[in-house]
Every structure is written in C-alpha cells, then in structure tokens.
Amino acid sequence: MKSFDHLNYPYPSRRTTTVANRGMVATSQPLAAQAGLDILKQGGNAIDAAIATAAALTVVEPTSNGIGGDAFALVWTKGKLHGLNSSGPAPKNISIEQMKERGYEEIPKFGWMPVTVPGAPGAWAELSERFGKLPLTDVLKPAIDYAENGYPISPVLGKFWKMAYKKYKEVLTSDEFKHWFETFAPNGKAPEVGEVWKSPGHANTLRSIAETKAESFYRGELAEKIADFSNQYDGFLTAEDLADYKPEWVDPISVNYRGYDVWEIPPNGQGLIALMGLNILKGYSFKEKDSVDTYHKQLEAMKLAFTDGKEYITERNHMEHTVKDLLSEQFAEQRRAEIADEALTPEPGTPPKGGTVYLATADAEGNMVSFIQSNYMGFGSGLVVPGTGISLQNRGYDFSLNPSDANALEGGKRSYHTIIPGFLTKDNQPVGPFGVMGGYMQPQGHLQVVMNTVDFHLNPQAALDAPRWQWMEGKKFVVEPHFPNHIAEHLVRKGHQIQVELEQGAFGRGQIIWRDNDTGTLYGGTESRTDGSIASY
Numbered sequence: 001m002k003s004f005d006h007l008n009y010p011y012p013s014r015r016t017t018t019v020a021n022r023g024m025v026a027t028s029q030p031l032a033a034q035a036g037l038d039i040l041k042q043g044g045n046a047i048d049a050a051i052a053t054a055a056a057l058t059v060v061e062p063t064s065n066g067i068g069g070d071a072f073a074l075v076w077t078k079g080k081l082h083g084l085n086s087s088g089p090a091p092k093n094i095s096i097e098q099m100k101e102r103g104y105e106e107i108p109k110f111g112w113m114p115v116t117v118p119g120a121p122g123a124w125a126e127l128s129e130r131f132g133k134l135p136l137t138d139v140l141k142p143a144i145d146y147a148e149n150g151y152p153i154s155p156v157l158g159k160f161w162k163m164a165y166k167k168y169k170e171v172l173t174s175d176e177f178k179h180w181f182e183t184f185a186p187n188g189k190a191p192e193v194g195e196v197w198k199s200p201g202h203a204n205t206l207r208s209i210a211e212t213k214a215e216s217f218y219r220g221e222l223a224e225k226i227a228d229f230s231n232q233y234d235g236f237l238t239a240e241d242l243a244d245y246k247p248e249w250v251d252p253i254s255v256n257y258r259g260y261d262v263w264e265i266p267p268n269g270q271g272l273i274a275l276m277g278l279n280i281l282k283g284y285s286f287k288e289k290d291s292v293d294t295y296h297k298q299l300e301a302m303k304l305a306f307t308d309g310k311e312y313i314t315e316r317n318h319m320e321h322t323v324k325d326l327l328s329e330q331f332a333e334q335r336r337a338e339i340a341d342e343a344l345t346p347e348p349g350t351p352p353k354g355g356t357v358y359l360a361t362a363d364a365e366g367n368m369v370s371f372i373q374s375n376y377m378g379f380g381s382g383l384v385v386p387g388t389g390i391s392l393q394n395r396g397y398d399f400s401l402n403p404s405d406a407n408a409l410e411g412g413k414r415s416y417h418t419i420i421p422g423f424l425t426k427d428n429q430p431v432g433p434f435g436v437m438g439g440y441m442q443p444q445g446h447l448q449v450v451m452n453t454v455d456f457h458l459n460p461q462a463a464l465d466a467p468r469w470q471w472m473e474g475k476k477f478v479v480e481p482h483f484p485n486h487i488a489e490h491l492v493r494k495g496h497q498i499q500v501e502l503e504q505g506a507f508g509r510g511q512i513i514w515r516d517n518d519t520g521t522l523y524g525g526t527e528s529r530t531d532g533s534i535a536s537y
Helices: 030-041 046-060 096-101 120-131 141-149 155-171 175-184 200-212 215-219 221-232 239-243 271-281 292-312 329-336 439-454 460-465 485-493
Strands: 018-020 023-027 070-077 080-086 248-250 253-257 260-264 356-363 368-374 422-426 429-437 469-473 476-479 497-500 509-515 522-526 533-536
Touching (some): 018 023, 023 030, 023 046, 023 509, 023 522, 030 046, 030 356, 030 533, 046 070, 046 120, 046 356, 070 422, 070 429, 080 120, 120 215, 141 200, 155 175, 200 215, 215 221, 215 239, 253 271, 260 271, 271 292, 292 329, 292 469, 292 485, 368 422, 368 429, 439 460, 439 469, 439 509, 460 509, 460 522, 485 497, 522 533
Parallel strands (some): 476 497
Antiparallel strands (some): 018 522, 023 356, 023 533, 070 080, 253 260, 422 429, 429 509, 469 476, 509 522
C-alpha cells in the first residue's frame, strides 16, 4: 500500500500515521497496545501480541468487552489468510416456546435470557495453540498484572464507565446483578478518571485460563462456577453447553474491489453486508470523495446491503441464500439498478437461488492479525460470575422470537453477530488488517475505510479521521458534526433524512495497519474518537 495522499486533505488528521518496521499494535486503549508490544519484544509474533492485547482489553476497557464475550479473527501467516469464528451459541435448552412461557415477547437486554456461550477464551487458546510462539502463560501476563495491581482510568473509558453505571443503577435492581456492582463499582460509584481500579478475581481467572489453555473455562473449575451461577437464577446456560463449545476455523469470504480483495468472516457475522455494499459500489466510478454524488451512492448502497443482511444473515446452515448468491454479480447489478437520483426506502432484494474492541497487530516476519472482541452493548448482560471478573455477554438479544425470521432463536444456534474483523490483500499479498467497532456501524465503517483507502488514497490515519455517516432506518442517516454541511443540505434535497449526531461513540472506533511489502514498512492509524493508541518499534 503506497498510494497515500498525505496532502490536500480537507479534514486534518487529529493524529499522524505511525510508521515502523519491526512490530506494531493498534487498539483503542494505550495500556493494551503496550501489552501487545511487550510480547513482541519478548520474541512473540503478531498472533501472540493479538492475544495479549485482547486479554488486556478485558481488564483495561471492560466497558466494551470481557472474558465472557465472543471474538473473531483474521490471521495472515505464511502466505495464507485464516478465519476464526469464536462466537458462542445459545444454550441448547432454550427455545422460543420457553421464552414465551416465561412471559417474554422479545428477548431482554439484561439478565440470563440473552446470555450465550462465551467464545473469547477459546479464541485465545486456539490462536495460541495453532500459530503462537510463546506459552499462553507468558502471553497473558500483562493482562494479569493490570488486573492484579490495577491501572488508572483513562478519559474516554471513564466517560463510558460512568454512563453504564448510571444506567445499570436504574435498571439492574434484582439480586443476580449485585456482583456487577461489587466488581465494577466497588465504592458505590464508577471509578473516576485517574483513579486506580483493580480486579483480583479477574486476575485469578486469567491465570487459570492461561495455565489450562482455557480448559478450566469450558470443562473445569470456572465452567462449574458459571453453570452454578446460571442455575441459581434459573438461566438456560449449563455446564454441558460450555463443555461442548469449540471455536470454528472458517474460510474467509471476499469481493474484489478495484484490484483489492476485501476479506471478512462469513456468516453468522455481518461482514457480508460490507462486501455486498462494495459489490454494488464497484459498478460506479468516483472522482472525488466530498461530492454529493459520492455520498448519495454510498448511502443508497449501504441501505440496500444492510436491508438484505438483516433479512438473510444468520448462522450459515440456517440461511435461505448462500454467501455466493448474495455476493453474485447478478444480485449486485439488480440492487445497483434500484439506485436513482432520489433517496429510496429500502426493501429486501431477491437473491438468485444457489460495546466492542478491535485490535490489529503485525510483526517483522510478515504475520498480521485482525481481531475483534465484544460483550455487546458495553458491559453486556449485567451479570458477573461471583469472584471471577467474568462479565457475561448478552449476544442473544439479537435473536428474534418470530419463528419465521432467519435469525429466530433456537437452542444451540449462533445469532446474527455484529462484530467483524476486516483484512485487505492485493495480488495475493497482504495489505493489512482493519476494523471499525460499534454495533451496526461496523460494516458501514468497513465500507467507508476501504473506499477512503482505495478510491481516495487516504493514509491510514486520515482514512479513520474522515467524517463518518451511519444508516439508521428507512431514509434516516446520522452524520458527525464535521461532516460537510453543504453536502448534507444537498442530500436532504435528494430525499435523505440527515441528522447531526454529537455523541462520538455512535460512529465506531477503528484501527488500521498497512504493510508495504517491498520494504516491510508498517503504516498504522488509530481511532481519534477514543483513547486509541499505536505501540510500535
């Protein structure tokens, strides 16, 4: 990746692109980035660094992820891209009928009903076993140290922690939630910026995961504690659900966009939406970034891709249409033909038959990792397994209780998943990992980052700093305050409903590492909308 336009960019980057050649870690929290870099300097590779960073993030950014969440990874090593789906299924004994019998018309956000099997510890162990160089006990040491000895709260982290505490204090009033407050508000309030917070239980859990290669989490002492906690409050998650879990290695999916292959994890993830959007947009030629025509076509393509994704994406063996169908040229042409000069109200097409953290790592050997991990909706379910620091995810909230929906709840089924890592290659050579976390913003962020890079030749930092937009529903989009006002006004005249959103968290948080394969030089960009940091050497 060489064709960066470092100059003449109308929205100055809040940071400069980081350049290094021996190793790089980009993520949303400086202490976690440093943890990954420490592992690289100890002789670990990019995979070890990714695991170390991910584990550290469960401690230093618990507002977005935790040990009880899910993870996905794209790993470039020895000339090949590998995909890992480490999302967990719904408990085997749960069903729509049982939810209805308990009085639920939809799955709640908090408590035991939306809890699915956590996949993150399994991802760390699986990646370490297959591609790591250092023992998992060494790789998790930085995270254990942060949990045991504490760290000071950073500004953006403190903001989201306080917001979560205020909300949870109002809605999490029953007994099963008390352990969340004991863990994350030990003094009866959220920790202040600069205050040192520690979690000894979290440290002990990470140590157990490291020493047993996650066996204790799925088939040992930690599994028993999780299952006992579930049983105490009539949850569906059982020791059998945990014991039967194993991450899945998958073949990544891609589209070729102007000579670059854009890679995503296949469903149950929503990365397919980004690829469908790019597949529609590659039929156009874009001369400039900040034009009404460019934005109009982007908005329309994303609406169509997202509408199709929400209609069809779920676990692969439950999908009515295949990935090949949804990424076919025929379907892209069909959807492209629907884009006119005025904003449309999207409806699903008919294909032919046939709270999150993100990190990127790279090392001098050529290994590169795109990794994403989440509890969903910030802290997740509001449940913390007593004495362990394990904050359980609420990923099951995305299931539907309508039996006819593609993503209908079933025991043992994985839900439509929002977290997605991305990767870019060209001519079968790695360009690098990228990602934008943040719920349904993620595929929209992927599309914008790819176009900023490929169509408009922006360097990694500028590609991230560029003003973002997000489709919400129908014709409604929200844009950042520094989105060009004159373009927003023109888009309104085309029928789009444009609103300025002041909350930075609405537009995701991204990271990029690109490699120049001729020189081995790494170029990194990190999110200016959070406490993002790049550690490199």
